Structures are given as C-alpha cells and as structure tokens.
Amino acid sequence: MITAAALGLTYPACGAASTIPTDQAIIEVIDDIFATGKSVVVVAGWEAANTRTASSVLQQWDTLLDGITASKVIVTAATSAGITPA
Numbered sequence: 001m002i003t004a005a006a007l008g009l010t011y012p013a014c015g016a017a018s019t020i021p022t023d024q025a026i027i028e029v030i031d032d033i034f035a036t037g038k039s040v041v042v043v044a045g046w047e048a049a050n051t052r053t054a055s056s057v058l059q060q061w062d063t064l065l066d067g068i069t070a071s072k073v074i075v076t077a078a079t080s081a082g083i084t085p086a
Contacts, residue, residue, distance in 0.1 A: 021046065
C-alpha cells in the first residue's frame with residue numbers, strides 16, 4: 001500500500017499495473033512524497049526473486065551504484081552490467 005502510494009499507483013498494483021518491467025526490479029529514491037524534506041527508497045521487483053536481486057544491489061550500493069546519479073535504476077542482475085539508470 002505504501003509502495004503503491006509512493007509510486008503514484010492505486011493499491012493493489014501487481015503485475016503490469018506495478019509499472020515494474022517483467023522479470024526486473026527497480027530501486028527508486030522519491031523525495032518529499034509523504035513529508036517535505038524526507039525521502040523514500042522503493043525496492044520492488046516483478047517477482048520476489050527480482051526484489052531480492054535489487055535488495056542485494058542496494059546492500060552493495062558503495063560499489064554497484066557508485067557514480068550513478070539517477071533517482072531510479074532498473075535492475076536485472078546484482079552486477080554493474082545489470083543496473084540501468086531509468
């Protein structure tokens with residue numbers, strides 16, 4: 001419910017309604033969505049396994065996300081080649 005609200009979607013937002021690409025995941029930083037000056041980090045995948053992969057990327061942010069300035073990335077693998085700024 002909170003994730004759907006942060007992404008501007010109506011709950012429930014599963015499958016195609018989630019706007020997450022099939023067999024992929026997203027990591028997105030959204031500023032000021034629930035309170036001014038506060039940020040939300042959304043980590044979500046098409047399937048649970050995709051969410052776990054994105055979580056692994058976030059755990060390794062200092063190496064895998066180093067130098068990425070985009071507020072959103074698409075994740076296909078827990079490698080630098082599997083991360084695309086969106």
